[in-house]
Amino acid sequence: MSYFPKGYGGHRRDPERVKRDGWREQGVLAVSADDDRLTWPERELVRQIGEKLYGPRVSEREARRG
Template sequence: MKPQPYRCPLGKMQPQTTDLDAVKEAGWREQHILVVNEADERLDFVEREIVRRIGERLYGRKRNG
């Protein structure tokens, strides 16, 4: 039997990175919640404009400052 490698206790304190795109995808697939940035380069101009208009309709215009 191989000896277990030493595991530093500080390893538990390192933050785990979260794959935000995976979280967004799961939210859409499981709960039909869509999180999208209006500046997402995967969207064309019309799609970005639609996202912007929906956001403004639901939450108002962007605040300056």
């Protein structure tokens, strides 16, 4: 098959490009709380926002129990 419908086959964007395009086009931010490009206060802010919106991460719940 030499023809691929849009979204099937062909060139795939790398994950960073998808995140960048999502932010620029739709205002959606996807960031890891462990991203080394962020300073500690920035990573902490991301963690706090994530917990406020979605609750604690599974690894943090387990650490708090034991």
